[in-house]
Each structure stands twice: as structure tokens, then as C-alpha cells.
Amino acid sequence: MCDSCGCDHDHEDVTIAVPGRPAVAGESHDHHHGPGRTLRVEQDVLAKNNHLAAHNREWLEGHKIFALNLVSSPGSGKTTLLEQTIRRLNGTLPVAVIEGDQQTLLDAERIDATGAPVVQVNTGAGCHLDADMVHRALHTLAPPDRSLLFIENVGNLVCPAMFDLGEAAKVVIISVTEGEDKPLKYPAMFAAARLCLINKTDLLPHLDFSVARCMEYARRANPDLTFFTLSARTGDGMDEWLTWLNDAVRSA
């Protein structure tokens, strides 16, 4: 029986599949219930988030703040990349950071140690940042005009793709330890991003990861992606990334 309305149907939208066999999935169905007054609504469920994101974007653009939404799986090296980016910019460009995690201030403390202003958003059970959280974080952070704002999203390659925060661009980060086929498994995030950073390249000699193949897979989801291959740990490839950031802030 259906739990939401008590009708005599089962819902099964998750597909269970064994390689080589056809997938098993349930059929969706309509419910028929008693009469009542029906009102047309015709509203997008994400409309409120999109409206708040547009407000954030307008404010950021008005203050010439270039905001990047960093998205990846957990453990791709987002925070290390930010630490190294801030240290290498060495005060030449004002940088502020919004950190998103389910719990703890650990990432914010790491950024704080670099001297950059930072606020931590703890989402609790939430799997993504939304435009309202970023709006509130911006009030606390008050980043300076003509600065660079990094928004480090919750480590998750699925949900953050749906939620516009008002950023200028999404940057998807993949580390070479994750497997080159990740863009094929999670195409929505690669389709939503403008930049793709391939991180931890210092580990390539120890792995079978093919950078060329990973790029090819990512381009299938998004032919317009711009790539940077780098190692935040050794600094290899960081200069190109910093140059791109400087240019982007100047033309913001």
C-alpha cells in the first residue's frame, strides 16, 4: 500500500539492476481521490531558491565580488586547494571563504589560519548549501568589494548541482584517486560546472588514472568545460589556476 495517501499501489522509483539483466523498476501511477476545490498553482519548487540566488548574484555583481561555488566528492582536496590558493595569492587579491559542511568548524579553522576571512555554514542533516544559507553567510562575512569569494559546498557530487547559490560559476574538483569515470557516473554536476580542476596530480605515477580519458568523459557531459590539472600539495599547475582567478576578478 502507498504510504503517502493510502491507495492500493506500491511506489518503486529506485531501480535495482544486475549487470547483464534487465533493470527492475516500479511503474508510477495516478491517485484518484474525492472531490474538492482545485486551485491552479503552476510554480517551480525551486523558484524561491532561484529568487534568493538571483538576489545574491545581483549583490555580488554590484560589489564586483567574483564568487565561485566549489563542488566535489568528499576528500577531493577542496580545502587544501583553498589554503594553497590563498597562501599563493599572498594578499595580492582579497579572498573570503564560506565553508559548508554538515558538522564541525574544522575547515573554517584551516582557512582562518591562512588569515582570510571565513564563515562556516553547518547544514546539519542537509546535503548541500542553498541560496538562503549563502545569503545569511554573506551578511556575517561581509566580503570586501572587488574580492574573490570561494563557497566550498558540502562534499557531494549529486545534490549541490540543483541549487543555485548566486555564484558566477561552479568549479567541479576531481582528484586522481577517485577514478576517471566519475564524470560519466555524475554527469549533472559536470554539466552544471564551468571549470573542472583535476587535483592530486602528484599521485599520478602510482595510479592507472588517465587525465586525457577523464577530460574526454567530462567533455561528454559538458563540451565547454575549462580544465586545470594541478597538485595543491606540490604546487604543480597552481600558477595557471591563479592566473585564471586574477583575470576573472579583474573582469568581474
Added chain:
Amino acid sequence: MHEMSLAMSIVELVATEAKAAGARQVNRIELEVGTLSGVLVDSLRFCFEAAARETVAAGAALVIREIAASGRCPACGVEGAMAGLLTDCPGCGQYLVLDKGRELRVVSITVDE
């Protein structure tokens, strides 16, 4: 589990509409969900039940109309169904560009007084 925040958005949106119409109870919510909207319908139903508790939408039936994703080939113009974001054109093998299937909207609500 972004379905929880989506369910809360649905409840908020529906409550606003119901209040504007002077309704006390929402019995039915009609939703359109594209098959490539990134929403797991089962999970959304589960979350909705919790999100609607003690609101005007408590106990309302969620009627979900799935919109099958489809797209068009940028090279040869052929249209085709899309099972995923990366779906080959049946004509030439290029990727189809999605034009239907990302929907996530409340179409109507039914209220009793």
C-alpha cells in the same frame, strides 16, 4: 537527501497558496517531476510526509506526474527519449540536448473547506 529541502519548499509554497485562497486543509497536491530533474520520487514522498506534519498540507496526497525526458540532436535535429543526460542521438550518435525532463513544479492543489 536534497528531497527533504525540496519537500519543505513544496509545503511552504502550498501553504502560501492555501492561505491566499482561505483554505484550511490541502487534500491533494499535483506535482510534475521530470525524469531527469534529479529528484528521487520515493524519497520525495517520504520526506513530504514528514515536512507536511502539523501544517495545512498534513496528510495531503502527493500526485506525481512524471515527465519523460526527451531532447533534440544539435547536429541533425532528430528528437529522442533520454534515459540519462548522456544519451546518444539515434540518428548520428551525437549527444542529445535536453529540452524536457528537468521539471519540478506544483501544478495544482485541491482544498476542502
